[in-house]
Amino acid sequence: MLDYQAILEEIHESLKNVENTGKVAAYIPELANVPKGKFGIHLHLITGENYSVGDASEKLSIQSISKVLSLAKAFQLVGNDLLERVDVEPSGHPFNHLSLLELEDGIPRNPLINSGAIVVADILLSHLKNPKEDFLNFVRELAHDETISYSEKVAESERLTGFNNYAAANLLKAYGNLHNDVEDVLDFYFHQCSIMMDCRQLTNAFFVFANKGTCLKNVQHLTASQVKRINAIMLTCGFYDEAGEFAFEVGLPGKSGVGGGIVALLPHCFTIATWAPALNPKGNSYLGMQALEQFTTKTKLSIF
Numbered sequence: 001m002l003d004y005q006a007i008l009e010e011i012h013e014s015l016k017n018v019e020n021t022g023k024v025a026a027y028i029p030e031l032a033n034v035p036k037g038k039f040g041i042h043l044h045l046i047t048g049e050n051y052s053v054g055d056a057s058e059k060l061s062i063q064s065i066s067k068v069l070s071l072a073k074a075f076q077l078v079g080n081d082l083l084e085r086v087d088v089e090p091s092g093h094p095f096n097h098l099s100l101l102e103l104e105d106g107i108p109r110n111p112l113i114n115s116g117a118i119v120v121a122d123i124l125l126s127h128l129k130n131p132k133e134d135f136l137n138f139v140r141e142l143a144h145d146e147t148i149s150y151s152e153k154v155a156e157s158e159r160l161t162g163f164n165n166y167a168a169a170n171l172l173k174a175y176g177n178l179h180n181d182v183e184d185v186l187d188f189y190f191h192q193c194s195i196m197m198d199c200r201q202l203t204n205a206f207f208v209f210a211n212k213g214t215c216l217k218n219v220q221h222l223t224a225s226q227v228k229r230i231n232a233i234m235l236t237c238g239f240y241d242e243a244g245e246f247a248f249e250v251g252l253p254g255k256s257g258v259g260g261g262i263v264a265l266l267p268h269c270f271t272i273a274t275w276a277p278a279l280n281p282k283g284n285s286y287l288g289m290q291a292l293e294q295f296t297t298k299t300k301l302s303i304f
């Protein structure tokens, strides 16, 4: 049996003092206030054991990690109809890239880039009675945790500087791939990105993707086939234009966010979350990427 606690501590120790060349995301002003030195890791085994190190119980802004959760909800609500409005190919471009959207007639490359997540948000708006409340309840249920909530401050901060997302949403609207009002869709999108969770809560919420669609509370939310597809999308599209590098170095499906969080998982085995707010030039956590590479190398636990 591997000594997971010792492995997490070893990784934390080896990285916490390296020169961190990453930069905290500043294009959302509220995120620029987060101290660069935060660093936590949490591991949740499918058998129920939990291991933590560093700042794993401090809340972070989950940002793009929320796109996997909204995708799961949309899959649950509309199934494969979703694929008529968003593709499942890696984009090879940054998360907020726009010109591909124009070249491809308003069909986003995948649901984990901003334009794709905005289409998913539009679908949720069309199908949920009280979209923000219902989505938050879904996340709370997945994580088995009623304390999870939105940060109004972060959502408002992103709204005020969200020019790129306004451009994407307007382009989608022009191509007929946004059915609700731009303002309403973006209000939902900025809120989903503003959800605050700690590393442990992230591993709890993502348990459903390691457990064939059944969440921690033993409720079946997704079919095994939907989970297979969501994991495939995470593997191929979860790390902006660094998805290949993450698969190469870490070998797990996962998703990062500009708040510096990363969640990854090995189906039927574990979920793991890291948080270190300084990002590399591709927008992924500088230390989180290295911590996960060390974890799968030391434990030899990856999908490959």
Ligand code: GLU
Pocket: 062, 063, 064, 065, 095, 096, 114, 158, 165, 193, 256, 257, 258, 259, 283
């Ligand atoms: N809310 C962020 C945005 O739309 C999410 C980006 C991210 O985490 O990749 O710009």
